[in-house]
Amino acid sequence: MTLPVALAGTDVIGQAKTGTGKTLGFGLPLLESVTVPADVEAGRAAPEQLTDAPQALVVVPTRELCQQVTNDLLTAGKARNVRVLPIYGGRAYEPQVEALTRGVDVVVGTPGRLLDLAGQRKLNLSEVRCLVLDEADEMLDLGFLPDVEKIMDLLPAKRQTMLFSATMPGQVIGLARRYMRQPTHIRAAAPDDHGTTVANITQHVFRAHSMDKAEMVARILQAEGRGLAMVFCRTKRTAADVADQLTRRGFAAGSVHGDLGQGAREQALRAFRNGKVDVLVCTDVAARGIDVDGVTHVINYQTPEDEKTYLHRIGRTGRAGATGTAVTLVDWDDIPRWQLINKALVLDFQDPPETYSTSPHLFELLRIPEGTKGTLPRAERTRAGLDAEEVEDLGGPDARRSRRGGGGRQEAQQKGQRDQKDKEKERAPRTPRRRRRTRGGQAVAGGAEGAAEAAAPAAGPETAGEPGEAPATPRTPRRRRRRRGGSGGSGGGGTDGAGAGAAGQAAAGD
Structure with a gap:
């Protein structure tokens, strides 16, 4: 539906469910809009139309989606030798700047790095004829919309703009109204598909206890016909923890989340695409646009934030006409949130059944063999694992963290070892510090030394202390006299005060 309109140069707003081919929907018209040497050789363009500056720009919200769109465009433009360059953070600047200097035809990038290079005058956007905003609603959720508007202000006014999103x-x-000229809004859906979710995805929702979820996931991953699987978590810490638990249970699992370096994230995705890892545990950074063949199961380990996130998560399976299974585990605390999602998407899971890893209906609905336990049998551990995929040295700020896929986990371990050494030092026995109280250069009774002096009051100057120390003599009490008009007065405290008063009276009598 998009190709005839977009090839004519008209602005397009494309809206369709996940897995329906949006990438090539804008990719093919975009590749046709650029002029390459093959067009000059074929007589379709004049030599002066060739340029080394980018002629088309695709803006995407996440690094993973940037890499995937680049690969799709390189595959589609291979026959015409179209130069496509991905630009995103986490990598070194120098290779990207060198590639821009050599010349590119299409740039695919995330908003932050695009603005950075444009501000340094390394990226020339004055020749862009076609702009594509992919997953625009995700850019809004991530707070990228102001950056996108700055990028659009740097582009020529005369251009084709295409905006693609599922919602x-x-x-x-509002963005489309400001920056697009009479766009054609295309909303694609199958004639018999009236629901908001993809019809060929079988959905299951269970009310599960948080301490039993790992066991449930381990058994679901042993269901009949299970291919590749993706497990989605809401937080980075949970994603790392679930990946570690599944690895200990014998599964070939990798993780993708924001605490990992870019090299480790790409290592996990490559291993997942190549089949070395068959379980990918990730946060919502991998819920948009990631297209991997053979994903049969998607498991929501934690309830998604809203209905849009739910749609994009389960859309990683059942793509391009295939079938898939989506399982959502709802904790007791998340029931109100799930009911809002259920109502917004008009689903039939208002009150999910209480389910545990031993529940018979779990085995029956997901076709899990009877007697399956929470550990993968050794005979079925045939995948090479995450360590079989090498980590690429990207040279960026995250390069040190991405060694061996450890990412932030290695740094946390090193920090823990340093903290342990500090605690051991603190626990070591300390020699108490001895203080000597003095006044006017003379030792004063008090503390440990004062006690020793009190114990031996009769010691003479020869035995009072070590050579070079002040003699520890007992302190003479200071006597105070109260005077009134130059004469001694009566009063005072204690014995000294009484004596001073008597002396004053005697002086008055004389």
């Missing part, structure tokens, strides 16, 4: 919030529509 269209009001702010995205």
